[in-house]
Amino acid sequence: MKPKAVKKSATKYILIALAVLFIAVMLAVPLATVLVYALRQGWDTFAAAIVDPYAIKALKLTLTAAGTTVVLNTFFGVFASWAITKFRFRGKQILTTLIDIPFAISPVIAGLVFIYVFGRIGWAYPFLQAHDIKIVFAVPGIILATIFVTFPFISRELIPLMQSSGTDEEEAAALMGAGGLRIYRKITFPHVKWGLLYGIILCTARAVGEFGAVSVVSGHLRGKTNTLPLHIEILFSEFHLTASFAVSSILVAMTVVILVLRNIVEYRVKREERSH
């Protein structure tokens, strides 16, 4: 290995340099710019933009939407991956493909779908109207759109893990008379827990930052249906540049926290894999 590594070192450094350069230009500089612009007019302006009631409402809505989404998607992801990996049934392939659709489809289309279903022109509108339920241009719509865009994350993490664990251990447990829930709790879950957490983190990151689909269904009602990304966009289009960057820095901070968590989990996953 060693002599080869020395010979290849030029290639190695060029590749590393390119990667670093790319990340610097595409990621580090823009992120730093966010902070620089946010603090350009001093701390007070920054703080004012952040404690602005609309910003706080937007943050709360973002957290609510992301939180609800993650909980529901976790349930969905766990059950879907369980069904797909542990049972044989007709249409499994189709189900597996359908789960991936949100990854392939533009979020704007996802948003439009909800407008066509639940909006004024949608087929479910008369029913919703009759029961006084508001979905589009309201919080439920935002949550639905976020769920739609992020639901593959968790099952995509879990499916390969559960496939690789095979059905042997589950079969062994079933032979000894264990029921489905005990099998999941004692055997399947310990095997996938870090993967699940990883999926939850990815899902959270995406849910917090979702713009396209949410933008379509939100209606941009300030203080009502504005999430953080939407709020930032509005500030920006109204030329409140500093404020928009200040609020952006909240999102950046959240992302950093999520990234750190992600790395911790990833480290744990690797360690588990090594020891089993």
Added chain:
Amino acid sequence: MYVELKNINKTFNGFQASRDVSFGIEQGQLVGLLGPSGSGKTTILRMIAGLEYPDSGDIIINGVRVNDIPASKRGIGFVFQSYALFRYMTVYDNIAFGLEVQRSRKADIRARVAELIKLIGLEGMEKRYPHQLSGGQRQRVAFARALAPNPQLLLLDEPFAAIDAKVRRELRAWLRETINKVGITSIFVTHDQDEAIEVADEIIITNAGQVEQKGSPVEIYKHPATPFSAQFIGQSRTVENYAALNGFEHVAGFDRAIVRPEFIDVEKRGKRLMFESAAETGVVESIFFRGNLSELTINLGGTRIIANRALEAEEVAVGEEVSVLIYRLYLYNDSAVRLAENVLIRDVNTVFI
């Protein structure tokens, strides 16, 4: 019969993995399912366990037809080919699992697990996880785990496949002893005939989804019932033109024959004391040292056969012409086997090797 399979058929997407399988097993026996890879051994075992359902036929355990009883209710212990130990549980928890499912009392569980750990000789390793055990130790934990809930029937799928040769021998003996001690009816799958012959009371030979023969190891060895059994057991070699061999005549309907090393005696030329007229001349093509004997490949006028020679016997060399005496052959066709003795050996005092 304690376990009985009657006309079992099983198809996977059009592929017939079991073809009219029928056999019965007496209580307390240790039975080996022996057959080449893909012959449907695992499928049979999984159907008995209830992990797979036959398309037709009956599975009867202890007088009860179990076809519609789910795996969890059949009370069968199963040792998987890959062990399938619960990797996030300790040795103790693995063995205790089945007892916890049955909601046994804590104290009873502790006593039973301790007893089994002693049985498998892993005292002091209760707190280890499967990945901290050697292959042989894992195998034994899998065995103990399957035994813990006191099943009436134990099924083992290639229990030694993942273990190296030396440990495998020890484990075989251990398993045989332990199963006898516990007195549990057991069926184990193997594709290693030495293993089946050494361990089993009864052997069931499978081929292409069918049962070829069932019998004691000696029966299977001495009286192969089908052409497949004759070829599969022992180091069998096929001889096409057997009528050309000294002492054998063509039998109508049988075009080929099987010869095994134990039917053959090899001597240096001119050293044979008796029956020189019944012997053939062959050329040694290769010599293979097998530890306790040498294995010779001999070319008999174009047909290669395998013979054994004791290490104490005078050495022969590659390329040397030797005298080859064939005592007997199994003649076979597509459906039958029959024994043929060398007719030039009439002396009843001959001692066969």
